[in-house]
Amino acid sequence: xxxxxxxxxxxxxxxxxxxxxxxxxxxxxxxxxxxxxxxxxxxxxxxxxxxxxxxxxxxxxxxxxxxxxxxxxxxxxxxxxxxxxxxxxxxxxxxxxxxxxxxxxxxxxxxxxxxxxxxxxxxxxxxxxxxxxxxxxxxxxxxxxxxxxxxxxxxxxxxxxxxxx
Numbered sequence: 001x002x003x004x005x006x007x008x009x010x011x012x013x014x015x016x017x018x019x020x021x022x023x024x025x026x027x028x029x030x031x032x033x034x035x036x037x038x039x040x041x042x043x044x045x046x047x048x049x050x051x052x053x054x055x056x057x058x059x060x061x062x063x064x065x066x067x068x069x070x071x072x073x074x075x076x077x078x079x080x081x082x083x084x085x086x087x088x089x090x091x092x093x094x095x096x097x098x099x100x101x102x103x104x105x106x107x108x109x110x111x112x113x114x115x116x117x118x119x120x121x122x123x124x125x126x127x128x129x130x131x132x133x134x135x136x137x138x139x140x141x142x143x144x145x146x147x148x149x150x151x152x153x154x155x156x157x158x159x160x161x162x163x164x165x
Contacts, residue, residue, distance in 0.1 A: 006135050006149055008063065008102045015060045018148050019100050020047050022134065025141045027052055035092075045085065048092050055094045057081050059101040070103050075112045078126070082116065096125045105130035 009015040016034055023032040031051040047056040059077055061070050078099055085097075099113070105128070113126035138144050145152055 006138065006152065008131065009060065009148065012058070012060045014148075015102060016046050016058045018138075018144070019056060019058050019134070021144055021147070022137060022141065023047065023049065023054070023056065023098075025144060026137060032056075045081075045090065045092070045097075048094065050092065053093055053095040054098065055085075055090075055092060055096075056098040056100060059099060059103070061101055061103045063103065071106060071108055074099070074101060074103060074109055074128075078109075078113065078128075079116055082120065082122070082126070086120075094124055096127060098127050098129060100129045100134060102131050105132040 009018055020032050020034055024030055027049070029049065029051060031049040032047055032054075033049075035045050035048050035055075045055040046058045048054065057077075059074060061074070063070065081099075082097070099109075109128045109130070113128050116122075117124075117126050138148075
């Protein structure tokens with residue numbers, strides 16, 4: 001595990017942009033794009049790639065609250081957004097639904113994703129990426145560090161991040 005901590009992204013739109021750029025970088029494509037903007041009927045998704053049959057929902061969370069409340073809220077969000085996708089008649093074909101969050105990785109959320117898939121008999125996978133996973137993947141993408149975390153210097157040999165003050 002690396003000895004660093006990237007700061008949380010300050011606003012929802014910027015977090016969505018980071019996630020979109022991250023998935024494009026991971027999959028060596030430019031097909032991940034935002035699905036509408038605030039005010040549009042997004043039917044439970046923020047980003048999609050038709051090429052990879054993936055949809056993504058981004059959840060920027062206020063981390064100053066108790067962790068149990070944040071986890072409960074995330075699980076409610078996951079179920080609510082899945083219900084929106086089903087009820088809203090989302091016309092985008094997908095086999096994987098990613099929920100990404102500024103909250104950390106947590107096994108309760110991973111298990112919840114599996115249980116809701118079984119409970120609702122869904123034909124797509126539900127995958128949760130908390131900030132721990134996102135941060136790990138960002139550290140492999142120098143262009144994302146430069147774009148979103150300009151005050152960090154990454155030593156690629158040690159995978160350490162240092163914040164410049």
